[in-house]
Amino acid sequence: MDAPTAYAIGVDIGGTKIAFALIDPQGRVVAERRAPTLPAEGVAAVLDRLAEGIAALGAHGGPVAGVGVGCPGNVHDGVVRLAVNLGWSEVRLRDALRERFPDLPIAVSNDAAAVAIGEWWCGAARGCPDVVYAAIGTGLGGAAMSGGRLVRGASGAAMEIGHLPAVPGGRLCACGLTGCTEQYASGVGLLSGLAARRGEWPDSLLARKPDAGTADILDAMRAGDPLALALLHDLRGALTQALVWCAGALNAARIVIGGGLGRALGDLLDLPGLESDVRARLLPYVGDGLHIVPAQLASSAVGAGCLVWAELGSSPPGPLSTRSTA
Numbered sequence: 001m002d003a004p005t006a007y008a009i010g011v012d013i014g015g016t017k018i019a020f021a022l023i024d025p026q027g028r029v030v031a032e033r034r035a036p037t038l039p040a041e042g043v044a045a046v047l048d049r050l051a052e053g054i055a056a057l058g059a060h061g062g063p064v065a066g067v068g069v070g071c072p073g074n075v076h077d078g079v080v081r082l083a084v085n086l087g088w089s090e091v092r093l094r095d096a097l098r099e100r101f102p103d104l105p106i107a108v109s110n111d112a113a114a115v116a117i118g119e120w121w122c123g124a125a126r127g128c129p130d131v132v133y134a135a136i137g138t139g140l141g142g143a144a145m146s147g148g149r150l151v152r153g154a155s156g157a158a159m160e161i162g163h164l165p166a167v168p169g170g171r172l173c174a175c176g177l178t179g180c181t182e183q184y185a186s187g188v189g190l191l192s193g194l195a196a197r198r199g200e201w202p203d204s205l206l207a208r209k210p211d212a213g214t215a216d217i218l219d220a221m222r223a224g225d226p227l228a229l230a231l232l233h234d235l236r237g238a239l240t241q242a243l244v245w246c247a248g249a250l251n252a253a254r255i256v257i258g259g260g261l262g263r264a265l266g267d268l269l270d271l272p273g274l275e276s277d278v279r280a281r282l283l284p285y286v287g288d289g290l291h292i293v294p295a296q297l298a299s300s301a302v303g304a305g306c307l308v309w310a311e312l313g314s315s316p317p318g319p320l321s322t323r324s325t326a
């Protein structure tokens with residue numbers, strides 16, 4: 001008789017909520033739950049909530065192969081070196097979880113990297129081991145896999161695409177550099193663009209809205225507001241440049257676009273147009289096989305769970321097209 005199916009527990013730590021998912025080896029969600037992050041209560045309190053959620057899903061039934069955790073910020077070798085949204089620095093996350101769950105393998109990674117692994121394992125990049133992932137959210141994050149391995153970099157900071165230069169001498173970024181891609185291609189970027197370019201369009205209704213947020217900007221884009229369309233143009237231009245550099249340098253076959261704002265922008269991003277713009281700036285034998293697709297994972301916690309399968313060295317389920325013959 002075959003061994004019972006093992007499950008992985010995925011945990012995605014966000015600034016406001018922690019998402020937990022129990023997944024099978026194909027990335028299908030068996031159970032999930034959420035908890036508030038409440039980072040102001042301190043690291044120990046957040047760790048307690050993590051442990052509580054992991055224990056609850058672990059009690060769901062069936063053997064648990066391990067726990068994968070995705071965390072924002074600079075994560076290297078199990079240590080969250082800096083996560084501004086959480087107010088964390090040098091938090092030994094993997095060790096802290098090992099203390100609580102000594103029998104479970106624990107994998108910890110940057111959140112974007114976890115999603116990239118998940119998209120490769122069971123999502124939009126399934127069967128494609130050379131992939132660039134861009135997460136357009138409040139900020140702009142990224143991750144990449146080359147030959148089926150995560151590109152980590154010397155300090156775990158590979159693919160920090162939000163802080164690649166987009167505009168020489170451009171807007172000042174929170175990181176201290178100027179003209180960062182994130183200052184144009186993210187929620188923060190749309191808001192700073194609105195503040196900086198408001199005066200250029202006296203006929204814009206958006207320009208006259210004092211407390212406009214990201215959702216207002218998206219509505220204005222859909223209504224054809226000239227200022228909003230200029231911000232969309234800036235966003236696409238900066239994003240295109242970053243993707244050209246990353247996909248060109250890595251000879252990626254697929255770019256996956258995700259993140260909350262990426263989803264909300266939807267057809268405004270015009271992925272087929274973005275794909276031809278990126279391809280047009282690459283050598284034919286680099287760009288010809290490149291496709292840009294929207295993210296597919298049901299939850300970022302699924303990507304974190306896929307860290308377990310990937311780190312344990314299982315073979316991925318394979319491309320969707322061949323799955324039925326496997």
Ligand SMILES: [Zn+2]
Pocket residue numbers: 162163173174175176177180182
């Ligand atoms: Zn920056």
